[in-house]
Amino acid sequence: MVPTSEDELADMIRNVADPIAVRGGGTRDVFARGEVLTTSGLSGVTLYEPGALTLVVQAGTPLSEVEAVLAAEGQRLAFEPTDMRALLGTDGTPTIGGVVATNASGPRRIQVGACRDHLLGVRFVDGAGNIIKNGGRVMKNVTGYDLVKLLAGAHGTLGVMSEVSLKVLPMPQAVATLSIAGLDAEQAIAAMSTALGSPYDVTGAAWVDGAAMVRLEGFSDSVSYRRDRLAEVLAPFGAVKAEEVDWSAVRDVRAFAGQPGDVWRVSIRPSAMPVTVAALRGAGDVQIMADWGGGLLWVLCDAGRDLRSSITSGHAQRVRGANTDAILRFHPEPAAIAALSHGLRQRFDPRGVLNAGVMG
Missing domain, CATH: 3.30.70.600 (Ribosomal protein S10)
Known part of the structure; x- marks a missing residue:
């Protein structure tokens, strides 16, 4: 399924009977069940105002096109969206919708925040086929519930984005x-x-x-x-x-690209980095690199190893590795958080058709 308009996207979701797997440019295997729905047909810059530092773009627009448009005006996406293709051994084309859906944020997060902190607004279609708009196209807007932040990092489980509005910043000299x-x-x-x-x-x-x-x-x-x-x-x-x-x-964690084994993303308090590194190394052979001032560890280990048993704080997500029921890709949520997550999915996707099973 390749919708070419927001209305067509809404009709497709409204009429599906079985779960669908939502994809942007196909750079990551989301391990969702069902027929693939790709946003690649929703492409193009809707509005760009360099003087106002704002960009509105359709979700399926290739990231390279977005960056080229901004570079022509001496601007950029300051949160440094990641490109995991080398690490994951995949091809495809990263899209701006995929960046937002995964909240993909690079080293500059320690200074300017994550992708979600640069989102001004979003348009998306929920699991019932409703078109929803939240936020706006300017930096100062207050519109009730902050669904903009909610969609960032939801991995397509709450809605399929059709358009995003972003704050951009100048490139440095x-x-x-x-x-x-x-x-x-x-x-x-x-x-x-x-x-x-x-x-x-x-x-x-x-x-x-x-x-x-x-x-x-x-x-x-x-x-x-x-x-x-x-x-x-x-x-x-x-x-x-x-x-x-x-x-x-x-x-992009290219130091681990092409090396055999699973790759994990471990988020911790920076002060916990030394003890976490010692614990991971004490439990087996690993390679470790750190970003975000020690708040993010990337770990390469033997295939099939569950690193969560080796850490006492933070949370670990398996980024590369075979999809099995034995090792969940996302860190299990505490009961209270899991209840909130379940409630949100019931509200935005009551039929459970969007990326079913991706986040538990």
């Missing part, structure tokens, strides 16, 4: 990265926390292959000044090196 090699998890979290706690406006903090890396962005003179001052602050942690770093590789 300059980028600089400072790195310190040879740090263990405890040393790395101390260095990253020090950088993030400084007044130098860090926009990325990651730990890859034993090196702690921090990123600075902005006007050229400002970046140069802040780089030199931050290097002095970080000097006690080891030899500080200024270098060019491909942060898209950090964003």
